[in-house]
């Protein structure tokens with residue numbers, strides 16, 4: 580019984596780690612850099628689409644990417 584439990588727990592931990600990494604990749608894909616007006620800005624934070632922004636241009640790496648980077652290096 581104890582062996583079965585340990586294997587199940589390890590599998591759940593592994594699955595959780597995989598989905599966390601995938602979630603981070605999805606966030607990074609959203610908050611990707613793009614050249615706009617001679618600057619590198621965040622697509623998601625700036626609302627960039629088709630060469631214009633819906634929001635004030637936000638420099639890349641934005642706060643979201645910086646938070647991910649600081650989490651990974653700590």
Ligand SMILES: [Zn+2]
Nearest residue numbers: 610621624641
């Ligand atoms: Zn962003």
